[in-house]
Amino acid sequence: MGAAFSREPFEPQTPNLEPSGARIMIIIGELINASRKAIKAAIEAQDAAAIQQVAKDQAEAGADYIDVNAGVFVGKEPEYLKWLVETVQAAVDKPCAIDSPDPSAVEAALAVHRGTPMINSISLEKERYDKLMPIVAGTDLKVIALCMSDAGMPRTVDDRMKIAEKLVNGLLKNNVKVANIFVDPLVQPISVEKTFGVEFINAIERITAAYPGIHTACGLSNISYGLPARKFLNQIFMTMAIAKGLDGAIINPLDTRMMANIIAAEALAGKDNFCMNYLKAFRAGMFAG
Amino acid sequence: MATQDIFNAVLAFDEAAVKAKTQAELDAGTDIQSILNDGLIAAMDEVGEKFSAGELFVPEMLMAAQAMKGGLAILKPLLASGQSSSKGTVVIGTVKGDLHDIGKNLVAMMMEGAGFDVVDLGVDVDSEQFVKTAAENKADVIALSALLTTTMPSMETTVKAVKEAGMSVKTVIGGAPVTQAFAEQIGADGYSADAPGAVKLIKQLVA
Numbered sequence: 001m002g003a004a005f006s007r008e009p010f011e012p013q014t015p016n017l018e019p020s021g022a023r024i025m026i027i028i029g030e031l032i033n034a035s036r037k038a039i040k041a042a043i044e045a046q047d048a049a050a051i052q053q054v055a056k057d058q059a060e061a062g063a064d065y066i067d068v069n070a071g072v073f074v075g076k077e078p079e080y081l082k083w084l085v086e087t088v089q090a091a092v093d094k095p096c097a098i099d100s101p102d103p104s105a106v107e108a109a110l111a112v113h114r115g116t117p118m119i120n121s122i123s124l125e126k127e128r129y130d131k132l133m134p135i136v137a138g139t140d141l142k143v144i145a146l147c148m149s150d151a152g153m154p155r156t157v158d159d160r161m162k163i164a165e166k167l168v169n170g171l172l173k174n175n176v177k178v179a180n181i182f183v184d185p186l187v188q189p190i191s192v193e194k195t196f197g198v199e200f201i202n203a204i205e206r207i208t209a210a211y212p213g214i215h216t217a218c219g220l221s222n223i224s225y226g227l228p229a230r231k232f233l234n235q236i237f238m239t240m241a242i243a244k245g246l247d248g249a250i251i252n253p254l255d256t257r258m259m260a261n262i263i264a265a266e267a268l269a270g271k272d273n274f275c276m277n278y279l280k281a282f283r284a285g286m287f288a289g
Numbered sequence: 290m291a292t293q294d295i296f297n298a299v300l301a302f303d304e305a306a307v308k309a310k311t312q313a314e315l316d317a318g319t320d321i322q323s324i325l326n327d328g329l330i331a332a333m334d335e336v337g338e339k340f341s342a343g344e345l346f347v348p349e350m351l352m353a354a355q356a357m358k359g360g361l362a363i364l365k366p367l368l369a370s371g372q373s374s375s376k377g378t379v380v381i382g383t384v385k386g387d388l389h390d391i392g393k394n395l396v397a398m399m400m401e402g403a404g405f406d407v408v409d410l411g412v413d414v415d416s417e418q419f420v421k422t423a424a425e426n427k428a429d430v431i432a433l434s435a436l437l438t439t440t441m442p443s444m445e446t447t448v449k450a451v452k453e454a455g456m457s458v459k460t461v462i463g464g465a466p467v468t469q470a471f472a473e474q475i476g477a478d479g480y481s482a483d484a485p486g487a488v489k490l491i492k493q494l495v496a
Contacts, residue, residue, distance in 0.1 A: 035466070071438050072466065127386070152388050152412055184476060191347035192391050226347030226390070 002068070016025075024271065025262055026182075026248040028097045028118070029055075030219065032084060034072045043070060043080050044185030051084065052091035059092040061253035065118050065142075066092065069099035069111070078108035085109045089241045097144075097250070103131040110135070114236040118142035121184060122147035124167050138175035144217055144248075145171060153188065155232040159277045160185045161210075168211055175189075183207050184219035190233075191226030197237060201244040219246030234258070239265040260286045290318065295360060300335060302352035304359040309392075311360035315367070325364055325404065329357050333402030349393070350484070358376045361401075375406045377419075377495040378427040380422050382410035384443035385495060389436035394462060395484040396432060403488045413457030416447035423451070423458045429495045432474030432487065435464040445475040452476070459494045 031054050034040045042050040055066050065090050072081035077100060085096050097118040098109045106119060121144035122132045136143050147154055147163040154160045162182055171181055185203035188196040200223075204216050223237045224230035235258055238249065242265040251258055260281065267278040281287065291314055298306035300352050307329075336353040337450040339345040345353075379400050383393050390412050397409045409424050410418060423431050433444050433453065443469070459478040462471070472480035478494060489495050 074438055074441065101437075125388070148388060150388075150413065153390065158435060189347070189391065192351070192394075 013263065014056065024277070025246070025266060026215065026217070026241070027063050027218065027253055028065040028067050028120075028250040028257075029061075029253045030067050030250045031058055031252055031254070032067060032088065032199030033069040035069070035079070035124065040072060043073070044085070044086070048087045048090070051087045052249055055088040055092045055094075058156050058253045059094050061256075062259060063094065063253045065097040066094050067097040067099050067120060067250060070105070071100060071102075077105040078101055081105045082108040082112050089114050095142075100102070101128055101132075103135060105209075106135060109170070116140050116142065118144065118182070120144045121146040122145070122167070122171070124163050124170075126150055129170070129229065133170065133174055136171070136176055140180065141161070141176075142180045143176060144184050146184045147186050154186060155193070155199070157199050157202045157206060160199070161206055162199070163179075164203075164207050164210075168207075168214065178213045179215070181211075182215040183211075185216070186216045187218050187220055187222040189225035189227075191224075197223060197284055201241050201246075203243040204241060204246050215248050216246050217250065218246065219250040231255075235261050238262060239268075243268060243269050256286065291317070292324055292328040295324065296332045296335075298441030299329065299353055299357050300359070302349065302356050304356040307360040307365060309354045309362045315363070321364055321367055325361075325368075329360050329364075330402065330404045333357050333399065334342075334488075336402070336407050337399060337488055341483060341485045350395065350399070353371045356403050357402050375402040376492070378406045378408065378426050379430045379432055379491060380408045380410065380419060380426060380428045381432040381434070382414035383412040383416045383421060383434045383436075384440050384447065385413055386443060387435050387437050387440040388412045389434070391396075392484070393432075393434035393438070396434070396487045397465065399484040399488050400432075400491065403492065405491070416443070416450040419447050420450050420454050420456070423456065424454070428458050428493050429463060430459045430478075432491070433460065433462045435462070435467060441466060441471065444477070448475050460496070461487065461490055 032039055057068055068084040070077050070084060073080050081100060083205055088096055095115045095117045096113060098106055098121045099120040100106050119136055119141055123146040125148055145167045147160045149163050161241060165250055168181060187200050190197050207216060218235055220234050224233035239261055253259060263277055263281045266272050267275050272278055294449055294452055295307060295310045311324060336350060340350055381393060381397050383390055395463060397407045408422055419431050420444045435441050435444055443460050451458060451460055461479040462477045463481050469480045479490045481490050
């Protein structure tokens with residue numbers, strides 16, 4: 001494990017300098033997901049120590065939110081999701097991203113969560129929208145807004161914008177603050193359609209321009225489904241998305257190359273005042289080897 | 290053997306060559322079934338084997354299918370009269386509540402490549418629609434896809450509906466969270482982890 005590295009926006013000491021205003025990527029650590037064998041086993045065995053180690057590792061590696069997902073346990077999801085939140089927060093002082101489409105599981109987790117969590121996610125699919133909107137309406141909860149509707153998977157930027165417009169306006173009308181919204185324009189594999197990568201990153205650009213103050217987020221690894229050397233593709237795609245304005249990502253923060261790439265990409269995208277984070281990362285040994 | 294040229298052209302993902310060589314074989318008087326089975330379908334079988342072995346990837350499967358379909362389009366009108374090219378009929382769809390379609394599309398494509406008639410119901414399909422469509426098309430197999438654990442129960446609902454309707458149609462299931470154990474649990478006739486596996490499974494079930 002490399003040196004602990006905390007990424008902060010740079011606040012200049014001298015009042016003459018311009019304020020930073022730099023947005024830094026929000027990292028949601030994805031590892032505590034029951035679809036991963038080791039996590040599933042730990043949950044079934046109620047092995048708190050194992051879960052807490054993964055939570056600690058992710059927090060130390062720079063995760064801002066710890067995603068928790070118990071979706072594989074059909075019928076037991078609320079109980080296990082609640083346990084995950086309690087277990088994680090007993091060990092790390094970070095908010096969770098509560099990853100479930102099931103409102104009863106979300107509510108069970110919210111009841112025990114300390115601080116302000118992120119809800120992963122709401123979409124325009126009627127059942128999901130109708131059940132989750134009342135939970136987030138008028139609260140300070142962060143919400144990932146996934147650009148999916150009952151009409152199926154969006155294919156183009158315009159498809160995504162149509163969904164995003166309805167979804168974002170719905171959230172705003174329900175008194176969710178724009179700064180608490182993380183739009184996920186849905187990453188789809190380029191193996192199936194060569195333009196899916198650019199449709200996604202162009203959607204990031206348009207959404208960011210359309211709603212000042214809004215955030216974006218996504219789970220990137222779908223981009224490389226069906227192709228070999230996935231890690232390589234995922235890393236490069238992240239830098240392309242950052243150039244277009246992506247500022248939130250659901251990733252494995254223990255992937256040190258990915259984390260280093262993010263810092264370099266943010267510096268190159270003009271988000272790093274005086275390249276302070278880049279230099280800090282360099283001194284922490286993140287670009288070695 | 291000139292059908293070998295057609296086979297090779299499919300494996301080379303060369304749609305123009307597949308079309309040209311298929312036409313050439315027809316003009317030379319080669320039996321249509323032979324062109325279809327040895328030239329086109331056999332090539333897609335090989336593509337499936339290579340994919341399962343990790344030698345070919347999704348985009349290559351798509352290109353091969355496109356090339357093969359170029360040849361199939363030339364043969365189809367000639368097969369229409371009396372002779373059926375079809376190995377069977379499959380109704381496929383992603384179950385109710387689930388919108389994921391990539392895997393389902395790959396299976397549908399490989400089934401067509403294997404010579405089956407495929408009725409693709411798309412996504413978010415409820416059990417009534419599966420049953421109705423299967424009955425209307427005298428389907429041999431209903432293939433169900435799910436990518437969300439929360440929609441897997443819809444698979445059970447559909448399998449039950451088929452049994453309650455007293456139909457002899459077989460049911461097969463697949464999708465990332467789906468397992469052989471789950472298939473057995475809900476009484477489905479089979480499970481496959483990938484598209485070529487689904488083709489093999491369905492061939493066995495209709496044999």
